[in-house]
Amino acid sequence: xxxxxxxxxxxxxxxxxxxxxxxxxxxxxxxxxxxxxxxxxxxxxxxxxxxxxxxxxxxxxxxxxxxxxxxxxxxxxxxxxxxxxxxxxxxxxxxxxxxxxxxxxxxxxxxxxxxxxxxxxxxxxxxxxxxxxxxxxxxxxxxxxxxxxxxxxxxxxxxxxxxxxxxxxxxxxxxxxxxxxxxxxxxxxxxxxxxxxxxxxxxxxxxxxxxxxxxxxxxxxxxxxxxxxxxxxxxxxxxxxxxxxxxxxxxxxxxxxxxxxxxxxxxxxxxxxxxxxxxxxxxxxxxxxxxxxxxxxxxxxxxxxxxxxxxxxxxxxxxxxx
Amino acid sequence: xxxxxxxxxxxxxxxxxxxxxxxxxxxxxxxxxxxxxxxxxxxxxxxxxxxxxxxxxxxxxxxxxxxxxxxxxxxxxxxxxxxxxxxxxxxxxxxxxxxxxxxxxxxxxxxxxxxxxxxxxxxxxxxxxxxxxxxxxxxxxxxxxxxxxxxxxxxxxxxxxxxxxxxxxxxxxxxxxxxxxxxxxxxxxxxx
Amino acid sequence: xxxxxxxxxxxxxxxxxxxxxxxxxxxxxxxxxxxxxxxxxxxxxxxxxxxxxxxxxxxxxxxxxxxxxxxxxxxxxxxxxxxxxxxxxxxxxxxxxxxxxxxxxxxxxxxxxxxxxxxxxxxxxxxxxxxxxxxxxxxxxxxxxxxxxxxxxxxxxxxxxxxxxxxxxxxxxxxxxxxxxxxxxxxxxxxxxxxxxxxxxxxxxxxxxxxxxxxxxxxxxxxxxxxxxxxxxxxxxxxxxxxxxxxxxxxxxxxxxxxxxxxxxxxxxxxxxxxxxxxxxxxxxxxxxxxxxxxxxxxxxxxxxxxxxxxxxxxxxxxxxxxxxxxxxxxxxxxxxxxxxxxxxxxxxxxxxxxxxxxxxxxxxxxxxxxxxxxxxxxxxxxxxxxxxxxxxxxxxxxxxxxxxxxxxxxxxxxxxxxxxxxxxxx
Ligand SMILES: Cc1cc2nc3c(=O)[nH]c(=O)nc-3n(C[C@H](O)[C@H](O)[C@H](O)COP(=O)(O)O)c2cc1C
Ligand code: SF4
Ligand code: SF4
Ligand code: SF4
Ligand code: FES
Ligand code: FES
Numbered sequence: 001x002x003x004x005x006x007x008x009x010x011x012x013x014x015x016x017x018x019x020x021x022x023x024x025x026x027x028x029x030x031x032x033x034x035x036x037x038x039x040x041x042x043x044x045x046x047x048x049x050x051x052x053x054x055x056x057x058x059x060x061x062x063x064x065x066x067x068x069x070x071x072x073x074x075x076x077x078x079x080x081x082x083x084x085x086x087x088x089x090x091x092x093x094x095x096x097x098x099x100x101x102x103x104x105x106x107x108x109x110x111x112x113x114x115x116x117x118x119x120x121x122x123x124x125x126x127x128x129x130x131x132x133x134x135x136x137x138x139x140x141x142x143x144x145x146x147x148x149x150x151x152x153x154x155x156x157x158x159x160x161x162x163x164x165x166x167x168x169x170x171x172x173x174x175x176x177x178x179x180x181x182x183x184x185x186x187x188x189x190x191x192x193x194x195x196x197x198x199x200x201x202x203x204x205x206x207x208x209x210x211x212x213x214x215x216x217x218x219x220x221x222x223x224x225x226x227x228x229x230x231x232x233x234x235x236x237x238x239x240x241x242x243x244x245x246x247x248x249x250x251x252x253x254x255x256x257x258x259x260x261x262x263x264x265x266x267x268x269x270x271x272x273x274x275x276x277x278x279x280x281x282x283x284x285x286x287x288x289x290x291x292x293x294x295x296x297x298x299x300x301x302x303x304x305x306x307x308x309x310x311x312x313x314x315x316x317x318x319x320x321x322x
Numbered sequence: 323x324x325x326x327x328x329x330x331x332x333x334x335x336x337x338x339x340x341x342x343x344x345x346x347x348x349x350x351x352x353x354x355x356x357x358x359x360x361x362x363x364x365x366x367x368x369x370x371x372x373x374x375x376x377x378x379x380x381x382x383x384x385x386x387x388x389x390x391x392x393x394x395x396x397x398x399x400x401x402x403x404x405x406x407x408x409x410x411x412x413x414x415x416x417x418x419x420x421x422x423x424x425x426x427x428x429x430x431x432x433x434x435x436x437x438x439x440x441x442x443x444x445x446x447x448x449x450x451x452x453x454x455x456x457x458x459x460x461x462x463x464x465x466x467x468x469x470x471x472x473x474x475x476x477x478x479x480x481x482x483x484x485x486x487x488x489x490x491x492x493x494x495x496x497x498x499x500x501x502x503x504x505x506x507x508x509x510x511x512x513x514x
Numbered sequence: 515x516x517x518x519x520x521x522x523x524x525x526x527x528x529x530x531x532x533x534x535x536x537x538x539x540x541x542x543x544x545x546x547x548x549x550x551x552x553x554x555x556x557x558x559x560x561x562x563x564x565x566x567x568x569x570x571x572x573x574x575x576x577x578x579x580x581x582x583x584x585x586x587x588x589x590x591x592x593x594x595x596x597x598x599x600x601x602x603x604x605x606x607x608x609x610x611x612x613x614x615x616x617x618x619x620x621x622x623x624x625x626x627x628x629x630x631x632x633x634x635x636x637x638x639x640x641x642x643x644x645x646x647x648x649x650x651x652x653x654x655x656x657x658x659x660x661x662x663x664x665x666x667x668x669x670x671x672x673x674x675x676x677x678x679x680x681x682x683x684x685x686x687x688x689x690x691x692x693x694x695x696x697x698x699x700x701x702x703x704x705x706x707x708x709x710x711x712x713x714x715x716x717x718x719x720x721x722x723x724x725x726x727x728x729x730x731x732x733x734x735x736x737x738x739x740x741x742x743x744x745x746x747x748x749x750x751x752x753x754x755x756x757x758x759x760x761x762x763x764x765x766x767x768x769x770x771x772x773x774x775x776x777x778x779x780x781x782x783x784x785x786x787x788x789x790x791x792x793x794x795x796x797x798x799x800x801x802x803x804x805x806x807x808x809x810x811x812x813x814x815x816x817x818x819x820x821x822x823x824x825x826x827x828x829x830x831x832x833x834x835x836x837x838x839x840x841x842x843x844x845x846x847x848x849x850x851x852x853x854x855x856x857x858x859x860x861x862x863x864x865x866x867x868x869x870x871x872x873x874x875x876x877x878x879x880x881x882x883x884x885x886x887x888x889x890x891x892x893x894x895x896x897x898x899x900x901x902x903x904x905x906x907x908x909x910x911x912x913x914x915x916x917x918x919x920x921x922x923x924x925x926x927x928x929x930x931x932x933x934x935x936x937x938x939x940x941x
Contacts, residue, residue, distance in 0.1 A: 046704035047872050049912055068911045074704045097908030101877035136895075137884040138326040145330060155330070160870065178398045180405040182682070182699070183868040184880040185328055191401040192383055193332045356675045358589075361715055366697035367680045371639065393697075406699040406869075408681035409639045425601045426802060426859045427758045427845050463683065463863050464601040464802075465640050468843070469756055469764035478642045512645040513676070514653045 002079040003060075006030050006053075007087050019072035019083055020051055024262065031262075032085050033095075033124050035102070035209050036161035037073035038264055044166055045073035048159060049098045050124060054091050057082035069094055092128075099128040105140040105184070107156045115211025117224040120263055121159060140184065147177060147189075148196040150216050150275050151205060158188055158212040164204040171268055172198035188212070199238055202274040206257045206265050217275050218246075218254040227253055231286040234277065238270035244289050252278045258289065333412070335383045346376060349510045350392060362393050366403055369393065370410060371509040380411040408462065409478075416451040416458035418496050421475045422484075425464040428471035432485065436472045437461065439486040443493065456497065479506055517744060519732040519752055520725070521768045524612040530647065532654035535615040541660055543735035547623045548668050551734075556627035560730060562738030564750035569595055569686075569723030570801065570841045572825045575730075581710040582628060583718040591719040592630040593695065594621060594727050596637035596644075597679055597686035601802035601863060602843030605754035606724035608766040610637075610644050613728070614651035618674065620727040622660060623734050625672050628720055632673050635724075636691050639680040648676045683867035687915050688721040690869065701871050702915035723841075725754050746772025749824035753842055755784075760848035762786035775799070775821040775828075776813050779846065792848040796931070799828055800840020802860050803920030805927030806853070807837050833927070854939045857928040858886035864921035875918040878909040882925055894940035903929055 001012040004022050007030045013022045021039070023031045032053055037045030045051075051073045055066040060080025069091060072083070085091055103125055110116040142155035160179070165188070168175040176198070177190045190196065205213045224246065232245040232255075246254040255274045257265030277283065342350060350369055357364035369389055370381065377385045381404050383397075390397040404410045411419075422437050437448075440459060444452055451458040467473040470482035474489075481492055518524075528534040535541070547556050561576030582590065594617070598606040610617055617635075625633050637644060652674050656662045663671045677695055679685045685694045689703035692714050713719020729751060733741045742750045749771040755778065758764045763786035769778065778784045779794065788794050797812040798804060814821055816835040821827055828839045847856065865879040882905050885898050906922040913919070929936060 046914060049873055049914075052912060071704070071914075076706070094908070094912050097912065098873055100908070101873045101881075104877050104881055135881065137881065137888075140880075141327045143330050155328075159873070160876065174396055175398050178402045179699075180402055181870075182406050183865060183870040184876050186870040186876070187328070187330065189330070189332070191333060191398070191405075192335050356673075356677075358715060361696070363697035364677075364695060367639070367694065368678055371642075371678060371680065399698075402699055403697065406682065407639070407679070410680060424859075425863050426856055427602050429859055430759055430847065430851055430856065462681075463866055464599060466598050466604045466607050466638065468602050468758040468845075469604055469766065471758065475640060478640065480643070506643065507646055509642065509678075512642060512649060512678075514649045 002077050002081075004077045004079075004081045004083065006083045007085050013077055015076075017077050019053060019055075019070070019075050019077055019081075020045075022077050023072065023083075023085065030085055032072045033120070033127075034073055034262070035120055035124065035159060036163065038163050038166070038207055039262075040264060040268070041163060041166040041207065042170060044161075044163060046071050048102070048161055050095060050102070052091060052094050052098065054084040054088045055081060056084055096128045099124055102159050104135055104137075105156075106159075107139060113154075113157065113211040114214040114218065114224075115157075115208075118259075118263075119211060120209040121157075142187065145189075146216065148201070150202060150271065151196065152214045152216050153188060154212050154214070155187060155189075156212075157210045159210055160186055161209055163207040163209065164188065164213055167203050167207045167268075168196075168198075168201065171200040171203055174198070176201075199270050199272070200268060202271045203257065203265070203268045205274075206259070206268075209263065215254060215256075215274070217278070229289040231258065231289045232283040233286065234273065234283050236270060236273055239273060240267045240269070241273060242267055243269050243273055243283075245283055245285065247280075247285075250280050252280055252283070333383045335387065338382075338384045340377050340382075340384050340388050342372070342376065346372060346510050349513060353513060354393070363395060363399070366393060366395070366400065367407070368509070368513070370400075370404060374410060375509050378414075379417075380414055414451075417456050418476050419458045419460060420493075421460045421462040421465075423463070423465045423467070423471060423473050424461040425468075427464070427468035428473055431471045433472035436474075436484045436486060436489055440489055440493075443490060457493065517752065517770055518768045519736070519741075519744070520609065520616065520728055520754065521612070521766075523616070529612065530614060530651070532615060532651070532658055535613070536658075540615055541619055543731045544619045544622045544660060545666060547734045548626055548666050548670060553627045553629060556623055556734060559734055559738035560627065563733040563741040564738075564745075564748065565726065565729055565733055565741070566749070566825065567723060568725035568729070568753065568842070570600070570803070572839060575722065575726055578710075578722070579624075579628060579720060581708070582720055583711045584629070586711075586718050588717040589632065590628060590630045591714045591717055592621065592625050592628055592633040592727075593688075593691065593714060593719060593721045594633065594635040594724055595686060595688065595691060595721055596635050596641070596724045597683075597691060598641075598724070599638055599683040599686050599867075600841050600843055601860065602758055602798060602845040603756055603801045603841040604758075605756040605766050605842055607641060607644065608756070609724060609728055609754065610641075610648060614648050615655065616731055617648075617724060617728045618651055618655050618661070620730040621674055622655075622665070622672060623730045624720075624722070624727050626670055627730075630720075631671055632675070634695060634714075635674065635676045636685070636695055637676060637678055638685075639678045642678065645676050645678055652676070682869075683863075684869045684915075684917060687917065690915065691721060692719065699869070701869050702917075704914055744770055746770075746822060746824050747826060749826060749839075753823065753839070755823065755842045755844050757785045757844040757846065759844075759846035760789045760792065760851065761846045762789050769823055771822075771824050773823045775823060778823060778844070779813075785844075785846065788846070788848050790848075792850065794846065795849045795851055796847040796853065798837070798843070798845040798847075798924075799823075800838045801843035802845070802863065803916075803923060804838040804840040805833065805836070805923050806931065807835075807927075808931045811835050811931070812837075833923075834930075837927070853928050853932040853935050854886070855890050857925055858883070858890045860924050861886050861921065864917065864924075868917060868921070872914045872918070874909045875913045875921065878905055878918070879921045881905055882921070886925075889936065889939050892939075894936075896937070896940055898940070899929060899933065899936050 032051040035048035052069040053072045059078030227246040234241045386400045472484040565575045566572045685700040690700040694700040709719040794809040815830045861883045865883040870876040906926045910922040
């Protein structure tokens with residue numbers, strides 16, 4: 001076992017554990033925000049840089065600090081390592097910078113976005129957003145497109161986390177979309193006219209940290225915070241059949257995977273469960289699902305979000321999960 | 323580039339049959355054998371170069387699908403790669419592609435004037451092709467010829483020390499050039 | 515003139531051919547290394563020589579080689595970085611065009627030292643004609659038993675293959691290069707693991723620059739000790755400088771390290787002074803990624819000492835008043851050059867070449883470019899200058915690969931040294 005200290009809290013972890021995983025074991029506010037890492041997707045992480053932390057002591061053997069901030073999601077723990085997250089001014093500044101970069105081309109149209117209320121970027125910008133938009137530059141604009149009958153893509157909202165690409169690569173037989181072009185003109189696309197029709201393609205929606213990929217069968221009927229998330233299950237030949245059914249009264253508005261406190265699904269689910277089973281009789285409803293995540297919405301601060309402006313930090317909202 | 327609107331374009335698979343000649347196919351197979359067993363994807367860039375040159379001057383969906391087949395790849399992997407590298411064209415280009423360096427060292431030695439002169443002379447803007455299909459103009463980044471700038475490439479052949487006069491001559495010479503004179507060695511012939 | 519040990523044969527007619535190269539003493543070092551020395555001894559000589567990476571970072575080559583995972587049972591690879599895409603840099607092209615066999619000789623010795631049997635030369639696709647030149651040279655070397663099976667009758671066998679890129683500066687970054695060599699998009703890898711452990715095809719790999727690997731031949735030829743006496747202090751040996759911009763004699767020059775910058779710019783042996791009798795305004799001494807320095811600071815350090823062409827002297831003063839030797843791409847600006855326009859131009863380059871993987875670089879390079887475009891086109895605001903400094907600072911050090919830094923430094927240094935010019939553009 002390796003000993004690591006994060007924000008003065010000590011924990012012992014197995015070899016190969018990353019700083020982020022160690023922080024998640026501790027829980028609470030020492031957990032760095034992760035916009036691209038997804039524990040269930042191999043090769044994820046390292047890209048968004050929102051999880052940067054400071055390593056003030058490399059290990060017991062090599063006590064030197066690391067020269068730069070490191071991505072906690074892709075840096076393995078060394079024995080005796082000392083890490084600073086929330087207690088480091090430098091980390092907080094850098095993270096603010098990262099959030100600013102993520103927002104510089106982001107439309108922030110939360111009021112009309114399907115993801116509002118369960119959006120990692122919305123939460124992050126709430127905690128680390130800049131006081132004012134410092135840009136007069138026009139935002140990058142892509143048209144909104146459908147990728148297949150079931151999924152809608154708002155490329156303007158994409159933060160290029162690669163999660164959906166990895167999900168398609170790892171969960172479906174033949175990936176039919178990918179990350180095209182390069183630099184700030186990169187685009188999630190199918191490149192050719194085609195339908196994404198694999199049995200597990202719907203999971204792209206669940207892994208997307210923002211409202212870039214959304215469920216076309218969830219017909220914008222309701223904001224998520226009016227819906228009751230219920231644990232539900234059914235016999236399914238393709239997947240475990242354990243889902244969250246988002247309900248209003250007796251009506252199922254949407255089916256998603258069951259997300260944990262870090263916004264990750266517990267299990268991936270098949271397209272049949274997600275898109276086709278919208279009748280309450282299809283499911284055994286287990287009971288209300290506790291949403292543990294601290295979102296802007298559950299903090300009741302939604303009214304502060306205005307289109308085109310970046311949110312002012314409000315005291316007390318940076319306290320994450322639990 | 324100051325346009326914030328990004329053109330989203332879906333390409334069309336025409337299902338035209340495309341194939342390398344037997345001789346080229348041999349070359350492609352020898353290229354594949356340069357990489358370890360199961361690592362045939364490594365041959366993707368050289369094979370795409372050959373495909374672009376020999377199968378129509380640009381990488382159509384059909385051509386990329388053919389390359390995917392040859393290398394046993396998901397076509398999506400080929401699209402992702404083809405769109406990353408600036409030497410690959412996704413749309414039809416002119417017979418000659420003038421790729422003019424617009425990066426700093428060339429720019430301070432008269433590169434901007436040369437570029438403007440080409441635009442005026444051919445009456446096309448960057449990214450456009452002359453109506454006769456002869457010339458496409460592109461601006462590219464540093465070509466590794468900064469000491470002899472302003473530099474440009476025409477179908478991957480270097481032209482250095484360009485001036486407005488010189489560039490006119492290059493264009494006129496290309497117009498006169500017949501097939502037999504041909505160009506220098508193609509991609510397939512570069513490899514042993 | 516400093517001693518030419520890389521380019522000494524460059525102007526011999528026909529030197530590109532194996533026979534001519536051999537007749538002029540070429541491949542003697544390879545013979546010496548393979549027949550008279552063990553691989554460990556070859557590496558030892560490289561360590562002794564003090565040779566440092568010529569691709570930009572100046573990392574000691576022998577030390578880098580010693581990191582290679584030799585416990586692994588997997589094959590090892592040597593990859594020669596011939597991507598040369600850093601604006602202002604064109605030395606590797608010159609070396610490969612003139613002396614392809616020198617590079618091959620260096621690759622043979624390096625592979626021998628590292629226990630490598632397969633070596634790839636990753637060359638930028640725009641150098642298509644060099645692919646043919648190198649492949650021909652490889653064929654000749656193979657015919658003469660300097661490559662292939664059982665080289666010179668020893669147990670050492672080696673294949674070298676040339677692999678073209680296809681237009682992406684980022685593929686010069688060593689892990690992006692490896693991705694590209696595997697047929698993927700040129701996205702730099704997240705480190706660790708380092709290539710010395712998990713490089714090409716997850717095997718132990720060394721990546722070195724063309725000039726670095728070519729220099730191994732003279733190092734073995736003359737002995738590491740002798741090589742280490744060339745140059746100045748920790749900057750041993752010679753360096754290829756590619757000089758361009760507003761000078762009388764742009765071109766590639768081999769200098770012995772330690773040459774004063776002033777001599778390099780004004781001597782007729784090298785740049786031959788500023789073109790059209792103009793005044794020197796600024797220099798980017800090591801390729802577009804390193805900080806720009808105004809005339810007074812490139813000629814003398816802030817402590818008043820003459821600036822020398824060494825890793826240390828050019829870095830003297832840190833980011834406040836120094837720069838870096840980098841790749842040796844020496845870009846000279848005369849009094850008429852517009853620093854604002856140039857900074858915008860280079861930032862456009864980085865925006866275009868960012869792979870787009872990580873947010874600070876993908877978004878930051880585009881943001882800086884848009885601001886600089888506005889300033890250059892008369893729509894700047896005074897607050898933009900500090901905004902640029904802040905954006906550059908937020909990129910620097912927070913990205914996956916050093917391209918982020920490479921994009922931030924030119925902007926930060928141009929504002930540091932030429933703030934007045936930015937202000938004048940805005941007013
Ligand atoms: C953005 C970027 C571009 C680079 N381009 C090149 C290049 O074109 N050629 C090169 O030799 N090294 C380049 N490098 C440096 C390589 O990553 C690597 O350090 C070098 O090849 C190591 O060789 P050396 O130790 O012999 O210098 C680049 C680095 C970065 C970050
Ligand atoms: S993706 Fe998130 S931050 Fe963006 S508009 Fe939707 S809810 Fe708001
Ligand atoms: S669409 Fe969503 S999941 Fe895919 S890369 Fe963009 S933000 Fe990530
Ligand atoms: S710093 Fe730039 S080039 Fe490097 S990985 Fe990040 S986005 Fe790509
Ligand atoms: S979560 Fe670590 S970099 Fe994105
Ligand atoms: S800047 Fe034009 S070739 Fe380098």
